[in-house]
Amino acid sequence: MLDISRSVAKKDHAPKTNGSAMYVGDFAPDGLLYGQLVRSPYARAKVLGITLPPLPEGYFTVDASDVPGVNQVHIVKDDTPVFAEDTVEFIGDPVLMLVGPNEEEVARLAAAVQVAYEPLPAVTDIQSADTAFFTYQFGRGDVAQAFHTADKVYEESFETGYQEQAYLETQGLMADYVDGKVTVHGSLQCPYYIHGALIKALGLSPDRVRVVQDATGGGFGGKEDYPSILACQVAVAAIKANGKPVRVWFGRREDIEFTSKRHPSLCVYKVAVKDGRVTAMDIDVTFNAGAYTTLSAVVLQRGIIASPGVYEVPNLRVQGRAVKTNTVPNGAYRGFGAPQTFFAVEMMMDHIARDRGEDPLKFKLANASVQGAMTSTSGRYHFPVPLPRMAETVRHMSGYDQKWQAYAAPQTGRYRKGIGMSIWFHGAGFTGSGERDHIKAVTKLHKYADGRVEILASQAEIGQGICTTLCKIVANELNLPLDSVFYEYPDTDRVPDSGPTVASRSLMTVGELLRRAAIRLRSQWRDGEEQVVEEHFTEPDFVIPFHIETFEGDAYPTYAWAACAAEVTVDTLTGVNSLTGVWACFDVGTPMDENIVMGQMEGGLLQGLGYASMEQMAADRQGRIRNNSFTDYIIPTSVDVPVMQVKLHVEEYPHGPYGAKGAGELPLVGAAAAYMAAMEQALGANIRHIPFSAEDALHILTENQKEVR
Amino acid sequence: MVNGYTPTSLAEALAIRAREIVTPYAGGTDLMIDERREGSYLFLHRVQEMKGIRREGELLCLGAACTYTALMESALTPALLKEAIALIAAPAIRNEGTIGGNIANGSPKADSALIFFVADASLRLASVRGERVMPIRDFYLGRKQLALMPDELIVEVLLPMTWMEHYCYEKVGARKALAISRVAFAGLMTIRDGVIQHAATAFGSVSDVIIRKPELDAMLIGKTVAQAKAVRDAYLEAYREVIVPIRGRVSAEYRKQVCVNLLTEFLSQHGI
Amino acid sequence: MDNSIEFILNGQPVTYRGSATARLLDVLRDTYRQTGVKCGCKEGECGACSIILDGRLVNSCMVAMGRVGGSDVLTIEGYALTPQFKVLDAAYASVSAAQCGYCIPGMLLASECVLRTHPNPTEEQIREGISGNLCRCTGYNAIVKAVQSAAKEGAGLW
Structure with missing residues (x-):
């Protein structure tokens, strides 16, 4: 183990345990005003008019007419309005905000606002969607010929559901407008995304907009794009509030029902197999984008690039669409499109193996890519692909071989067991050339006269430990004690734009920039003087340029790898299953802090297991999210999972700090497939959708029984 | 003006209940879910007559304001009730939640009420007008509808202990803690010298009210195991007819199938 | 509402004047500025607002102020000492x-x-x-x- 991997007490530990950390809901400034959004009750409707109740002094509303700049939230395509104008496009689309000094009174008045609507026809499910926001296609080879000459062709469809990030702290932001300058602070992942959105919506120059992160109670992607929307709304209210601060802090139900989630998906796979090798895949991916485009383009890109899984597929055709429905817009959630397609491809490969009478793991490894092989986008796996060794590790940890054989034999009695394994990757960092063309990250190190060094970057500490790992890197290069290097919550008035806290990029990309900055500072170090060094992103030379028009080139410079086994026991009387073991091996390069990386791996893994099973959420025909509380949208508790056994495998990435590469998203991506593979063995049937409920399991058991009879 | 009363005796509590319009607050764990904080609460946690756990012959008298935790910690509490309580919510809820509140909430999902149903428990109700004892089955009139008069309080649950020793309990939730029952089953069966002395079953979370059909269970009582086997199919068929689930977080079909599966399993555990 | 409710907060006697039906969670955060008591759902489903009441763990969102009279409340701010x-x-x-x-x-x-x-x-x-x-x-x-x-x-x- 490298010295840098040795765990330290996290920099943000003390305020988080003694209760002194200030989250956005914890501030109580004088004159605080509370904002409550008034939302559409219709999936689609024309807004005819607004009638306000009599407003006591100090209470006011803001709507589209109060937006001083452009009534659009800058995300990617900017079709999301700050407040709805002529039409509302989903249940929850905000029409106006009611603001005032007493929270209960604000809620009462907001409920008394009457908006006249003319309901319009709405599309509320993926099957009936007729508008594609984005369509992409790519591939290579001769797919038709490969299907023609195949030993067998398999075709199956897979569906995945919503997943709610379920961060423990709900979304919340505060804003004030003082001396012509807007300040927004609160729970967020990407200060400069918000900064850009505010400039456009408020029509202010960059220097008159300031964004500051507060302690943030989890993000998982949920606070990547949504805070840009909320920030514009709160800031518009603040401008009208005459210097008083305005806060909007969602209750749990409002947060679950009206903020972004993982895209539900429908994937159709057609796979040709010849002589035990996959020779072609024809893949059609549809993501439910919801009512506005928000991040769907980039989520879809990652999803389809990952759609052939870790497998080497000489003939490939991939089509992806993100379709519009009149439902809550979906956005970023850890894995960013890849969990959907990895579920599909891993189940597909399981089903083919079972049809061939082979151990799925053997079949998968026989078809897996190796170093130097072509990626789905005709780029290269430039670095070692350690899947065989990692799978071997997991086989030994879990006792996979013996268990797989034992459970493959006919099982009788009330409880049945199964074990399954999945293998996957996660492309490290932004998809394609985003880092080079769009983000252009800049970081600084500020050395004070007393010798302390401050990191200036826009990375958000959201629990993943970035404020500790970045400091460790800089302290290591400068040979300073960790106490002498510090990193505050980012403030756009003080820090350069080192990019958003997304895509498992922060440590790998920004960490490396800071390492280089530290090396430079070390070489220029002058005792007792204040010094500042600045470092800019440069793309490594080996990268094959990526072209988004053709989806050709290196979509990612490198990949993090995973293998995971899950073991289940299913109660044949109720369909209820119990996870009896979870074993995983992850390669995220060199861990910058072993505890921190293990915490990321274990936490992400459990989110993936929840995604497969208990995390059920559906929109009804009216387009309303039904499971909108922690009673109805349930996530795993401490007793729902055994000790997850995780081991790290290290393939150093030469362009990441000390060999580190992307980590945060990896553990979630393919966990559902391992879980469902285990369920398939226990149930003796193929599974093609998640979340998979006890009711689904009992249904299969009943059907099996009928067949036996 | 005050909107909370904290009596320390039953007489005081009943006098307030008769005089004012108040919502009885036992543990608060259902009441506080409601966002509205209207009206006045009658806090019952200091009413000593509602906190006792005592044995009177074959009856176990449980104060309605006993928390789940208090029952878990009592040596008098039967194992079946402890097993059900152990699966209710999580420790923090069990520390405040009470059996009286669980009953008065009027939900068919009440996990402790299921045990009181299968055991044919009664409730001691009191008002300034006097007391009455009512079988718990008669207390539930429908979904959220109770035979509780506006001036009454549930004071005690009277739990017959005769047949509590041999039991079966199954809770089907969507996870292992903080789980609302999708189906819950409790069964009692005492077999002595090959003869069924007692049989009772109850199904929670299925219909508007917990299902308890002693007239069907009577088909088994007094019979030898072999005789019971002979009526097994008729017994299961009779239950298939009375289990009419409502759709909720899971489908009615699923609920029914699980009920029948668990009932069948309960019989086969006893060789029936 | 002018209920007068006396209780012990982190070892100090305090008197709360207000509604007996108010949530302990809200009162702890708003009146006594115990912002270490976090609000995650207000439905007893997440435990972020856990405190120790008379020696036992409770969800402060599920407790009305009238229940707290005469009781001992320990929040993270007190426990941290x-x-x-x-x-x-x-x-x-x-x-x-x-x-x-x-x-x-x-x-x-x-x-x-x-x-x-x-x-x-x-x-x-x-x-x-x-x-x-x-x-x-x-x-x-x-x-x-x-x-x-x-x-x-x-x-x-x-």
Whole structure:
């Protein structure tokens, strides 16, 4: 183990345990005003008019007419309005905000606002969607010929559901407008995304907009794009509030029902197999984008690039669409499109193996890519692909071989067991050339006269430990004690734009920039003087340029790898299953802090297991999210999972700090497939959708029984 | 003006209940879910007559304001009730939640009420007008509808202990803690010298009210195991007819199938 | 509403004047500025607002002020001053059990209650004891380990 991997007490530990950390809901400034959004009750409707109740002094509303700049939230395509104008496009689309000094009174008045609507026809499910926001296609080879000459062709469809990030702290932001300058602070992942959105919506120059992160109670992607929307709304209210601060802090139900989630998906796979090798895949991916485009383009890109899984597929055709429905817009959630397609491809490969009478793991490894092989986008796996060794590790940890054989034999009695394994990757960092063309990250190190060094970057500490790992890197290069290097919550008035806290990029990309900055500072170090060094992103030379028009080139410079086994026991009387073991091996390069990386791996893994099973959420025909509380949208508790056994495998990435590469998203991506593979063995049937409920399991058991009879 | 009363005796509590319009607050764990904080609460946690756990012959008298935790910690509490309580919510809820509140909430999902149903428990109700004892089955009139008069309080649950020793309990939730029952089953069966002395079953979370059909269970009582086997199919068929689930977080079909599966399993555990 | 409700908050007697039906969670945060008591759902489903009431773990969102009269309330702010906290805090730090931190004040108080009941807890007892406290970050492994290590390090304290 490298010295840098040795765990330290996290920099943000003390305020988080003694209760002194200030989250956005914890501030109580004088004159605080509370904002409550008034939302559409219709999936689609024309807004005819607004009638306000009599407003006591100090209470006011803001709507589209109060937006001083452009009534659009800058995300990617900017079709999301700050407040709805002529039409509302989903249940929850905000029409106006009611603001005032007493929270209960604000809620009462907001409920008394009457908006006249003319309901319009709405599309509320993926099957009936007729508008594609984005369509992409790519591939290579001769797919038709490969299907023609195949030993067998398999075709199956897979569906995945919503997943709610379920961060423990709900979304919340505060804003004030003082001396012509807007300040927004609160729970967020990407200060400069918000900064850009505010400039456009408020029509202010960059220097008159300031964004500051507060302690943030989890993000998982949920606070990547949504805070840009909320920030514009709160800031518009603040401008009208005459210097008083305005806060909007969602209750749990409002947060679950009206903020972004993982895209539900429908994937159709057609796979040709010849002589035990996959020779072609024809893949059609549809993501439910919801009512506005928000991040769907980039989520879809990652999803389809990952759609052939870790497998080497000489003939490939991939089509992806993100379709519009009149439902809550979906956005970023850890894995960013890849969990959907990895579920599909891993189940597909399981089903083919079972049809061939082979151990799925053997079949998968026989078809897996190796170093130097072509990626789905005709780029290269430039670095070692350690899947065989990692799978071997997991086989030994879990006792996979013996268990797989034992459970493959006919099982009788009330409880049945199964074990399954999945293998996957996660492309490290932004998809394609985003880092080079769009983000252009800049970081600084500020050395004070007393010798302390401050990191200036826009990375958000959201629990993943970035404020500790970045400091460790800089302290290591400068040979300073960790106490002498510090990193505050980012403030756009003080820090350069080192990019958003997304895509498992922060440590790998920004960490490396800071390492280089530290090396430079070390070489220029002058005792007792204040010094500042600045470092800019440069793309490594080996990268094959990526072209988004053709989806050709290196979509990612490198990949993090995973293998995971899950073991289940299913109660044949109720369909209820119990996870009896979870074993995983992850390669995220060199861990910058072993505890921190293990915490990321274990936490992400459990989110993936929840995604497969208990995390059920559906929109009804009216387009309303039904499971909108922690009673109805349930996530795993401490007793729902055994000790997850995780081991790290290290393939150093030469362009990441000390060999580190992307980590945060990896553990979630393919966990559902391992879980469902285990369920398939226990149930003796193929599974093609998640979340998979006890009711689904009992249904299969009943059907099996009928067949036996 | 005050909107909370904290009596320390039953007489005081009943006098307030008769005089004012108040919502009885036992543990608060259902009441506080409601966002509205209207009206006045009658806090019952200091009413000593509602906190006792005592044995009177074959009856176990449980104060309605006993928390789940208090029952878990009592040596008098039967194992079946402890097993059900152990699966209710999580420790923090069990520390405040009470059996009286669980009953008065009027939900068919009440996990402790299921045990009181299968055991044919009664409730001691009191008002300034006097007391009455009512079988718990008669207390539930429908979904959220109770035979509780506006001036009454549930004071005690009277739990017959005769047949509590041999039991079966199954809770089907969507996870292992903080789980609302999708189906819950409790069964009692005492077999002595090959003869069924007692049989009772109850199904929670299925219909508007917990299902308890002693007239069907009577088909088994007094019979030898072999005789019971002979009526097994008729017994299961009779239950298939009375289990009419409502759709909720899971489908009615699923609920029914699980009920029948668990009932069948309960019989086969006893060789029936 | 002018109920007058006296209780002990972190060892100090206080008198709350207000509604008896108000949530303890709101009163602790708004009136007494105990912002370490976190609000995650207000439905008793997440445990972020856990406090210790008369020696037992409760969700402060599920408690009305009228219930609190004459009682002893311990929040993370008060608990942070105890020797038990020191041991648990160090144990949490040693395995980096705090990620986003939002569940942590409640989780620490739940951990304290586990150790009060079971000074040498089994893994199962720890998991059961914290089962009402949701954590979305850690997958619970680290928290379980922290409580196990606190039991060892703080032998005799509980």
